[in-house]
Amino acid sequence: MKLSKKVVLIGHFGVGKTSLFRRFMDNEFSEEYKVTLGVQIKKKVIELPDGRELSMIIWDTEGHSNSIEDTRKSYLLGSHAFIYVFDVTREETYATLHKDLEYLKKNHAKVPAKILGNKLDLVNEKEIAQHLTSQEIHFDCLTSAKTNKNVQNFFSELAKEITK
Amino acid sequence: MEEQDKLKILKKLLLSEEKEFADSIAQKVEDLTKIVHQKEELSHKVDPIIDDKLDEFIQEIPTTLGPTITEALKEEIKNSQDAVVEALFPIIGKMIKKYIAHEMKLLSENISKKTKQAFSFKNWFRRTKAKVQGISQGDLVLSDYAKPRLIQLFVIEKNSGILLADFSPLSDDTIDKEMVAGMLTAIKSFVEDAFQGGDQNLELIEYELYTIHIQNFYSYYVAAVISGAYNMMFKEVLEDQIIDFAKNHISNKELKNSTLFTKKLKKYFADEIV
Numbered sequence: 001m002k003l004s005k006k007v008v009l010i011g012h013f014g015v016g017k018t019s020l021f022r023r024f025m026d027n028e029f030s031e032e033y034k035v036t037l038g039v040q041i042k043k044k045v046i047e048l049p050d051g052r053e054l055s056m057i058i059w060d061t062e063g064h065s066n067s068i069e070d071t072r073k074s075y076l077l078g079s080h081a082f083i084y085v086f087d088v089t090r091e092e093t094y095a096t097l098h099k100d101l102e103y104l105k106k107n108h109a110k111v112p113a114k115i116l117g118n119k120l121d122l123v124n125e126k127e128i129a130q131h132l133t134s135q136e137i138h139f140d141c142l143t144s145a146k147t148n149k150n151v152q153n154f155f156s157e158l159a160k161e162i163t164k
Numbered sequence: 165m166e167e168q169d170k171l172k173i174l175k176k177l178l179l180s181e182e183k184e185f186a187d188s189i190a191q192k193v194e195d196l197t198k199i200v201h202q203k204e205e206l207s208h209k210v211d212p213i214i215d216d217k218l219d220e221f222i223q224e225i226p227t228t229l230g231p232t233i234t235e236a237l238k239e240e241i242k243n244s245q246d247a248v249v250e251a252l253f254p255i256i257g258k259m260i261k262k263y264i265a266h267e268m269k270l271l272s273e274n275i276s277k278k279t280k281q282a283f284s285f286k287n288w289f290r291r292t293k294a295k296v297q298g299i300s301q302g303d304l305v306l307s308d309y310a311k312p313r314l315i316q317l318f319v320i321e322k323n324s325g326i327l328l329a330d331f332s333p334l335s336d337d338t339i340d341k342e343m344v345a346g347m348l349t350a351i352k353s354f355v356e357d358a359f360q361g362g363d364q365n366l367e368l369i370e371y372e373l374y375t376i377h378i379q380n381f382y383s384y385y386v387a388a389v390i391s392g393a394y395n396m397m398f399k400e401v402l403e404d405q406i407i408d409f410a411k412n413h414i415s416n417k418e419l420k421n422s423t424l425f426t427k428k429l430k431k432y433f434a435d436e437i438v
Contacts, residue, residue, distance in 0.1 A: 002422045004342060006324040038354060041325075041346040057326065057346050074353035078323025 004055040005162050006078055010071055010100075011085035012093040013063025016118040019145035020085065021060040024155050029146055036062045039075055046159045054159050068100040073107075080162045082113040086137075088128050089119055094137050114158060120144040312398040315374070316389040317433055318345055319425065325349025328384055329425035331433050348387055352378065379406050384419065386410075405433070 009017040018036050022028045025042045039061050046054045059079075064070035068084075076082070082104060086094040097115070104113050117132065121144040132139060143150040241248050318341065319329040327345035355366045365385075369376040375394040379386045386406050390398070409432050418424050 004326045006326060006346075039350050041343055041350060043340060043342050043346070055342055057324075057342060059346070059350070072354065072357055074323075074357050075350065077353075078321060078325065080324070 002055070003052055003163060004057060005080040005159075006057050006059065007081045007083060007158065007162070008059045008061060008076055008079045009083050009085060010061055010068055010076075011063060012087070012090075013065060015063065015085045015087040015090075015093050016145050017063065017085045018060055020083075020116075020118060020143065020151060021058060023145040023148055023151050025058070027148070029148075036060060038062060039072075044155075046156065048159060048163055052163070054163055056155070056159060067096045068103050076108060079108065079111050081158060082108070082111060083116055083158070084113055085116050085118050086139075087119050088117040088132070088142065089122050094132075094135075097137060112161065114141070114154075115139045116154065117142045118145060120149055121146045312390050312392040312394050314388060314402075314433065315391050317429065318348070318387040318389075319384055319429065320345045320349060320387060321384050322349075322380075322382075328419060328422055329429045331426065331429045333434070345387075348376070352385075377402060379403060381410055409433070 009021060011017055013035065014033065018034070018040075019029060021040070021042070022030070025044055039059050041057060041059050043055055043057050046056055048054055059075060061071055061075050084097070084100065084104075086097065094117075101113060101115075104111070115138065117128070117137075117139045120128070120142045125142060129142065141150055141154045143154060145151060314333060316334075317331045318327060320326070321328055325346040325348070327342050330341050330345075351369070352366045356364065365378070365380045367378050367380075369378070373391055375390045377388040377390055377394070377399065379388075388402060388406070390402075409429070413428055413432055414425060418428070
């Protein structure tokens with residue numbers, strides 16, 4: 001039987017959601033910054049360890065400037081997972097994390113939300129991990145769309161989790 | 165000393181300056197005459213050379229200046245594409261219109277010619293119909309072609325945009341149906357959100373020669389891609405068929421099984437609508 005799941009990328013503008021999206025989908029990266037308007041959707045078929053195939057339909061939404069409540073609500077409906085992306089070099093992109101997670105919990109209680117810190121290539125991994133922990137920012141993964149660090153692995157793990 | 169010699173000396177003394185002036189004028193006149201004559205002589209010699217060079221220059225313009233002018237024009241067009249399109253659009257539009265009208269006329273005449281030659285019950289019926297209605301057989305054949313046709317049918321989960329089932333009578337697999345389902349849902353969500361029409365739903369999308377008929381149900385919606393003239397009669401029949409399928413041919417349990425759903429959808433919609 002066909003297996004399809006909707007995964008939505010959310011987060012402040014300029015955190016690298018589209019770069020992660022392009023890195024995972026097409027293994028491409030560009031330094032050029034283009035604002036996402038509305039949403040873009042792509043599909044990637046992932047082979048699961050048990051041999052099944054998952055069509056992961058990823059919705060790359062436009063970034064918000066204040067909180068997740070600015071994101072078009074209908075884009076979040078029917079999701080099987082959220083990926084909350086923040087920029088490890090810009091504190092304002094994770095300043096509203098706790099509030100945003102509360103919002104997701106309240107409105108989409110059954111949908112898992114993964115926290116992902118991007119642009120790891122610009123900082124020292126150990127130092128930033130310590131800094132984030134001291135700020136009580138609990139992340140699931142630190143990635144770099146530029147160098148492809150942890151990107152493929154993160155999505156593979158997510159695929160396993162949402163098909164359990 | 166005689167009187168005349170004295171007068172001469174006196175004249176010399178009194179008019180020496182004037183004489184000098186007169187001499188200098190005479191010299192200048194002589195110089196000017198020389199220059200004028202020289203120029204005339206020069207022009208006789210130089211003019212043919214200049215004419216030859218000018219002819220040569222005119223002939224060589226395409227090779228010497230051509231690339232530079234072309235490059236400059238290219239750059240100018242590139243920098244002001246909108247202006248060029250704005251200027252050309254009405255002209256090209258008219259040309260295309262004229263061309264299409266002409267081609268359609270030819271096509272209609274061709275069809276009329278061919279149908280006149282053919283003997284079949286269908287053609288006999290069409291000929292009779294054309295005679296009764298007072299229109300050409302070509303126009304009747306064309307109206308047959310403009311008939312609305314179902315190109316593709318998608319059944320899509322309402323919120324997630326996940327494709328539950330699909331059917332295409334033309335069996336065209338060139339598009340990624342799952343991505344189309346996602347984008348259709350995003351467009352639908354955007355329109356329904358943006359215009360804040362409460363519980364209102366997007367029901368129709370038109371693009372060039374196609375129409376997407378959207379029919380909403382509780383947990384899913386059906387998007388039917390139609391080619392040709394989508395009219396009220398066709399819309400009603402299509403709506404009735406989709407409702408009948410949803411009510412009588414698919415259960416809630418079967419909604420979750422996309423393979424079975426697709427099989428049933430194909431079986432039900434295999435016959436041409438209308």
